[in-house]
Amino acid sequence: MNLAEGVQLVSFAILAVMMIGSALGVVLFSNIVYSAFLLAGVFVSISGIYLLLNADFVATAQILIYVGAVNVLILFAIMLVNKREDFKPLPNAWVRPTMTAIVSAGLFVLLSTMVLVTPWAYSTESVSSDTTIVLIGQHFFSDFLLPFELASVLLLMAMVGAIILARREFLPDQVITPDKQQQPVLTLPERPRELVGISSDKTSNLDDSRRSE
């Protein structure tokens, strides 16, 4: 075993331990903010594993999109729904975790036997001389052109849909009469809200008024 393979094995082991540990933390921690930050750890270690697999572009995209966008979005969602609530205990609460653990362990055993038994057809060709960015770009603009364009349309649809869903809802008792003054065209009808005051006592009043709403 030469030096490069040893380094590869050691870094793979470190990244794997980091990834599995963080993933268990995401699932098992009771505080969801810890889970969100450990999710970033999972994404970063997966990006390191991509680097081990000679995929620099996808590793960068993983960091940028997952850690930079998705994880920040999840943190914002946690902040917006941040309510300390103790979930009502269910009857027979231990049944579901144990059953799920058994099923997950069984699935893992099944998958690992499949992985270890199957004779994989290893490619004997050496890595192509082009960088991965060039190869991926050639794929995107030749044989994957239609999915590439559809992905941009999908992102646009997701953006519009997320804005529509997350917007504050309409005022239900608002009657739109045509002879009243017309609303400006480019604003969406929303529930009117008070402006937040500068001083702290104002904000507490605002909270009270909002709670009474």
Add this chain to the structure above:
Amino acid sequence: MYDFEDKFRNMQLQYFLLLAAALFCIGIYGLITSRNAVRVLMSIELLLNAVNLNLMAFSSYLDPLEIKGQVFTVFVITVAAAEAAVGLAIILAIYRNRDTVDMEQFNLLKW
């Protein structure tokens, strides 16, 4: 010793696949057991990342010349980003509606 080295060199793809399988099983466990809706979304992200890891390992070991697995991974990342945005918007909407994020309270469609 040589036998072990040879075995290690041939085992690398299996290591990655086993890692991905472990991540997938952890994601499924979290998806079913967690009661916080945001944590369910995080578990879905874990599942998608496990699948991505599989695709990348196959692309690196079985198809190193034209790396189509990496192209698929980029598409999966795109769809995952869109899914996260829409999913979190749905969670915000249902939080305003029900005033909780407990998955057990979201039984509006249960007769």
